[in-house]
Amino acid sequence: MANFIDRRLNAKGKSTVNRQRFIQRYKKQIKQAVSDAVTRRSVTDVDKGEEISIPTRDINEPSFHQGAGGVREKVHPGNDQFIRGDKIERPPSGDGRGAGPGDASDNGEGQDDFIFQISKDEYLELLFEDLELPNLQKNQLNKLVEYQIVRAGFTNDGVPANINIVRSLRSSLARRIAMSASKRAELKRLEEALTQLEDTPGAEAEKIIEIRSKIKILKDKIAKVPFIDTFDLRFNNFVKKEIPSSQAVMFCLMDVSGSMDQATKDIAKRFYILLYLFLTRTYKNLEVVYIRHHTQAKEVDEQEFFYSQETGGTIVSSALKLMHEIQKQRYPENEWNIYAAQASDGDNWADDSPQCHKLLEKNILPTVRYFSYIEITNRAHQTLWREYENLQKSYSNIAVQHIKHADDIYPVFRELFKKQSV
Template sequence: AFSHEDQIQVLEEEIARLRANIRRIPFIDEIDLRYRQHQKQPQPATSAVMFCLMDVSGSMTQMHKDIAKRFFILLYLFLKKNYKKIEVVFIRHHTSAKEVDEEEFFYSRETGGTIVSSALKLMKKIVESRYPPSEWNIYAAQASDGDNWNDDSPVCSKILAESILPLVQYYAYTEITPQDHQMLWYEYEKIMERFPNSFAMQQIADPGEIYPVFRQLFERKAA
């Protein structure tokens, strides 16, 4: 297994490759994303916040968590290199959600069941209390193995559609599993149909797919 230092070195090499190709596959630098839907007008790049949501329930194996950690480290390091000022909010969840610091987000271990809506509700609460959309560009990335209480998946869809997506510039969901999709994926597919320009989703089955999926999720959306 990679040490923390090895992971950082690998991801910094990935970032260097991203920066070399920035003209061909732009990221969200300068917040130059234009959507036909909602017609959001971005605020200055210095007023950006990125929400990182990660499932840490018992169904998330160590392999799942390692992939999620590497995905978020890549995202975090890229944002730090491309924005002069940016705030990152880390939210971990199992049956309940908690805002944590970087260290706890990446390295603390949890067990138990899964209620994904707990993370979405906490994100909504934090946005309302600290990040008014009139002053902040809001982005979010969520990582999960797709396992969730079935009764909760429609709740997630409702929260996203009514309370989160109208406020954010972009929301990306990554499902980390080689297995068949579960209810959460199918609920999120409905969301993607309704919000094709501000919501995207991809599946990751092994570590080799992290960089391609990262690039696909955050490439520029053409007008």
């Protein structure tokens, strides 16, 4: 029997290719486990890896072996019952026992599980597979990461077009000075001595010839120092600097009136976390603005957004007005990709719901890429839901969904951001 395992492109001894092939083969089971993990996990570890359990019978490696039939010989070590030529009877049907425990489960067929650990990146890739941001075609260029070529000092290697002449000549001069400084000093001393001897009557001719010979040797040595060497060459160095061209802002709006209990807020928080993780996979720079409201709206930090509670009624339009003001002041629509997500239990003053319709239609929907509204309640829908539903019929960048329990979060999220048919 022979097993073939592909170990090409392995990183640090790990079978990278086989790992990806394994994930592809069992993607259905893995995606189901990832989907279940979203509702099972706490908010703080929603983007960590995951352990996947797969039945052992499903993970057998393909193998080549001889098929049944034919005549063959086998050697069974430790045989004390049979001799050559004896025929071995088959065991009675159903009498074979596996290698596991002898007693079976009293509530169904038992099976061993294979535990497979996936990384954070693999988890997020499977979590958001087949999802996309609607209306992204209008801003496709802003999604790309742009680079700008900038100067980054000098380097010893490069192409001729990038040679820095001044730096190269400066390096050449320094090298020539270092290599010939002592020789030039000696040459100057000998030349002065030669001049003095030549001006002195009756000087020895042999000494003059000797000094002239030394001067010639020194000049030859100095002349052999190359004017420029490959060691002297300096090239302008250029690097790619990333330019933050893809920037987005996510407005999180939530009702914090007395009707919104902590369990409802926890459901909304899980939805916001999923949305944030999803947007960060598309946009490199993402800012989040938290706006809470009851009868009045206020921009707050994350802690106050999720865990503060107020009493009294609800006026949703106050949050929409504040969002529009912040967007105009800090996030121009021609520079930012704007997304908004609103969570509420549906309570609102009946007279305020038409005002919300007007604010969305006139000020918000023309500027945002996508506006998602989730209503977290087990009661019947009220006027706010109906107003938003009417807007959904006329605008493609608004979506409304209903969440009853925590298990509905991920299915609703997938419904909001599923890939649009072409």
